[in-house]
Amino acid sequence: MKKFSTLLLVSLLSGVVTLGAYKVLFDTNGYFSNERNSGITVASNSYGKRVGLSSEVLDFTDAAEKTIHNVVHVKNVSRRTVSNPILEYFYGYKGGQTQEQVGTGSGVIISEDGYIVTNNHVVKGASEIEITLNNKKTYTAKLIGTDSKMDIALLKIDAKEKLSYTVFANSDSVKVGEWVLAVGNPYNLTSTVTAGIVSAKARDLDTSGIQSFIQTDAAVNPGNSGGALVNTRGELIGINTMISSMTGSYVGYSFAVPSNIARKIIEDLMEFGNVQRGILGVEGGELNGIASKELGIAQTEGFYINKVTQNSGAEKSGLSKGDIIIKLDEQNIATFADLSGYINTKRPNDKIQVTYIRDGKTKIVPVTLSKNEFFSTEFKGIELENIDAADKKKFKIDYGVKIKSITSENLKQYDSELRGNIILSIDNVKATNIEMVSKLLNKKGENQTVRIEMINKNGEIIRVII
Known part of the structure; x- marks a missing residue:
């Protein structure tokens, strides 16, 4: 009986201690209570979206x-x-x-x-x-x-039957952290599907400032180039283009041309035979802590205008040096790649709303994009551009296209002789401007020869077959 009484007492004391501990730690204002005012915010059990790899949360099979x-x-x-x-x-x-x-x-x-x-x-x-x-x-x-x-x-390709095809999604709506699939043929392994997330947007891996890639961690290897990057609905958000790797194989970084840019290029090629690039008409650079400090401004994000091109849409709309562009239409602009990526989806004469900061005040102005006077095209490793007023005056001509650079390995040895020459005709057709030349050359196959008449840097007429 004495032993029973002892056990009963121990049990009662244990219960009291347990109940007391619960009240202290978990009850209202307890140490682990959500209502305890400790300065630390604790999320509720229902907070946020469900994430994970289980089929109940996310299923890639339909998209694949x-x-x-x-x-x-x-x-x-x-x-x-x-x-x-x-x-x-x-x-x-x-x-x-x-x-x-x-x-x-x-x-x-x-x-x-x-x-x-x-x-x-x-x-x-x-x-x-x-x-x-x-x-x-x-x-x-x-x-x-x-x-x-x-x-x-x-x-x-000319197929007898109607083909299944992929629809374009709005790549501007893609969010960092969103699940994506990369589909392609790495190492000749057909129909390969890999999954990852969007790691970053508006990546520029080039010094030209024209690029604006979507970065993902979906596995992309040699052979994936040109394949699809799609969202979980199977809609195209990018064309897989390159990887960043010391070994040549996937190490965690892959890049895709956004679908909005790819779509605009495709539509241009179908309609005009070349890519129509509009320009805003501003020069400058993106802001960061160091640049803002040197400029003596508080704003640390956006595109700082250092120069406005004469007769451009930007100048006609009143933009000037010192203005900070923070938005184009509804697209926020934090970097130069943001700005160039959005402009690359537009054509000359398109009108966009530019939001900018001047003297601490936010303003909005419509800007009509200008035609890129430095528009160029490439054929057989020869990059061509429109001639300018100085060329016309020097050679006493009113038409022609200039050889801007040589990228073909076969023609590299003639680089000094060809670069700077002005092409007057191609296959006896007058080379009036880049647009006309681009349409003409697009009708030619890479293996077809063309007869070119040009003026060299000494003003001599020469004729070559390429």
Whole structure:
């Protein structure tokens, strides 16, 4: 009986201690209570979205099923003749050995009648382009046009049946942290799907300031180039373009051209035969803590205008040096890549609303984008641009296009002789401006020869076949 009484007493004391501890720690104003005023905010159990990899939370299967049938394998076949200089010198032998090189990548079907978007570097220099669909059917593709600066190319195949295709999403609405799928053909492994999140937006990996990539951590490897980056609904938000790696394989960083930019380039190539780039007409740089301190301003985000181009839309709208652009239409501008990325989705004569800060006050003004007088095009590794007033006066001409640079390895040895020359005609057609030349050259295949008449830097007329 004595033992029983002792056990009963111990039990009662244990219960009291337990109840007291609960009151102290978990009850209202307890140490772990949500209502305790400790200066630390504790989230409720229902706070936020459910995240995770379980099928109850997120399911990639629908998006993957939609996309794999719309992503194709792109085979690039190029041929070049390798000569033997010793045989040529001693024996006058003019023949050569033809070598065939094969490259592969991915592409995305964007219309039921067979238009396909891929990367420019996937098809660059191709003699033949072969497309293999997910159902193993193969087609020969025609190159419609390219934009080397944004690394986009447009192809076309003629299929007897209507093709399944991917629809474009608004890449401006994509959010950092959003789940995405990368679909392509890495290492010739067809219909490969990888998942990740959007790591960052408006990444510029080039010094030109024209790029504005979506960065993801979805696994992308050689062969994925030109493939689709889609959201969880299977809608296209980007064209996978490159990886950042010391080894050449995926290490956690991959980049895609946003769908809004790709779509605008494709529409330009279809309608005009070249890319129509408008300009805002401002020069400057993005703000940060250091730049703002040097300029003596408090604003640390936005694009600081250092110069306004004469006769541009920006000048006509009253923008001036010292203004800070913080928004274009509804797109916030924190970096130069934000600004250039949005402008790249527009054409000359498009009107946009520019929100800027001047003397601490926020203002909004409409600006009509100007035509880029430095618009250029590329053909067979020769980059061309419109001539300016100085060229017209110097050579006493009123038309022509100038050779801006040479990117072709085969023509590099003639760089000094060709760069700066002004092309007057191509296949006896007057080269009036870049737009006309671009349309003409887009009708030519990479393997077709063209006859070019030009003025060299000494004012001499020369004729070449390329």
